[in-house]
Amino acid sequence: MNSPLNHSNATSPHMPSEAGATAIIGLGKTGQAVARFLLERGVVCSAFDESADACMDFPMQDNVKFELHTGPFNAELLKQYSQIIVSPGINWHHPVLQELRHANIPMYGDLELFSQQYQGDLIAITGTNGKTTTVSLINTMLDVLHGGIEAGGNIGTPMLDLIRDGQPQRVVLELSSFQIERANPIHPHWAALLNVQPDHADMHTDMAAYEAAKVQLFARQSEGDKAMLPADSHWDKLANTLVERGVFVRRFGIGSSDTLDSGVQLHDDGSWHLFWHHYDITHEIASDDVPAQGMHQHLNLAVAAQAAADHGLTASVIRQSLTSFRGLPHRLQSLGIVKGREWFNDSKATNPDAAKAALTSFNQVVWICGGLRKGLDVMPLQSAVSNHVEHMFIIGTEANPFVKLAESSGVSYKFVKTIEQAVKQAAQLQNGVPVLLSPAAASQDQFKNYMQRGDAFAAAVQALEMDKHNE
Known part of the structure; x- marks a missing residue:
C-alpha cells in the first residue's frame, strides 16, 4: 500500500521533521530517483518544487515520512536542511540557490x-x-x-x-x-x-x-x-x-x-x-x-x-x-517516402549547430524550422541555408530571426506557425526534394518537449499517407 505525500506550501517556514534531513529541489524524473535512493537507505528527506503540478503520487513505503513543498522556493526554510540535492532541470544560478550557497549549505546533484x-x-x-x-x-x-x-x-x-x-x-x-x-x-x-x-x-x-x-x-x-x-x-x-x-x-x-x-x-x-x-x-x-x-x-x-x-x-x-543501428527517434530519423518525397524528423536539433549538421547532410532540402531560440543567434546558419535549403517553412513564436535568415540567404520562405501547416504545404511543392524538420530551436513555445514536437511532425506526415490511400 502506498502512503500519500505530506503536502505543504513552502511559503510557510518550519523546521524539517528530523535533524539532518536532506532537501531535494525538483521532483521530476531525477528528483524522484534521488528520493527513492535516499529513502531506501533510511535518509530523511523532503522535496521542493515550484510547480503546483509536481508529482503527487510518488510511490512510498508505509510509515515513511516524505514531505512535498510546492510554490516559490523559501531560503529560510531550506537553510534548516543539512544538505540540498538539486535536479538538473533547476537553474543552478537560481537566486535562492545562490543564497543557500553563500550560507555554506552543501549542495550538489545526483551525480x-x-x-x-x-x-x-x-x-x-x-x-x-x-x-x-x-x-x-x-x-x-x-x-x-x-x-x-x-x-x-x-x-x-x-x-x-x-x-x-x-x-x-x-x-x-x-x-x-x-x-x-x-x-x-x-x-x-x-x-x-x-x-x-x-x-x-x-x-x-x-x-x-x-x-x-x-x-x-x-x-x-x-x-x-x-x-x-x-x-x-x-x-x-x-x-x-x-x-x-x-x-x-x-x-x-x-x-x-x-x-x-x-x-x-x-x-x-x-x-x-x-x-x-x-x-x-x-x-x-x-x-x-x-x-x-x-x-x-x-x-x-x-x-x-x-x-x-x-x-x-x-x-x-x-x-x-x-x-x-538505425539511429534514434527525432535524430535525423527517416519517416519514409510519402507524397513522392522522403521526410526526416530531426526534432532533437534544438540549437543552430545541430540544425547545421543536419542541413549539410543533404544536397537540397525543404527545411521546417523555428521555435524557442533561448537567445541563440541563427545567422551562423546562413551558409548552410544558402547552399542546402530550397524552401523554408517557419513555425513557432519567434519567426523574425528565421525570416531574416531566409532573406539574407536568398531562400524562399513562408511563416506557417504550426508543424501541421508546414507539412501540408511542403507536400504540395512540385519537386521531390526531401523535407527536414530540424528546428534549430527549443520546442517549449508550442510543445512540452522536442519529443512531442517530433511526434506531431510524424503524425502529420502519417496523415498525408492516410489521405493518399483515401484518394
Missing part, C-alpha cells in the same frame, strides 16, 4: 551521490549534441561482454536507479553540463567529449562556464584512463594536460585514419568511410553501409566504435552493430 556509491567500470559521455546516440550504441555493443552494461544519466534510466539493487559491472552515463557541474569531479575510466556548441545560454553565465562544466568530466582521470576529444586544435591544451597525467588521449573527427583514432574519412574514389582503431590496426566501414544518416551521426558512431574496441570487442561485432 555526486552516484559517484560516492559506484565502484565499477564507468564510461561517461558529454557534449552539446550527439550524447544519446553515442551512449545508446555503446550500451548496445558492450552488452555482449561478460557482465553486460547499464546505461543511464541524462538518457532513459536515472543513474541512481542503476545502483539501487547492486553494482553493475559497467555503466555508461550520458552527462549534461548541469549534472557535471553539480558534483565533485567523478572518475570515468573511459570518457568522451563530443562537442561544445552554443546552447543552454539561459542556464549558464556564458560559454566559458558552459565549456568549463563539460571539461570537468576529465578532472580526475589519471594513469591508465582513456579520454576521447575532438580533433580540432581548440582541445590541444586539454589533451596535453591529460597526457601529462598519464591519460591515453584519443582524437576523433573528419580526417585521416593515419592521424586520428576514429572518425570519418574520404577515400580517393569519393566514398566516405567510418573508421576506428584496435591498437595499431585501422578498421573501417563504408558510410553507405551505415543506416543512420548524417556526417554528425557517423562521427558519434565512430566514437562509440572506438569505445567498443577499447573494451575488447572484435571488429566483426562492431561492424555488425554499425550496420544494424
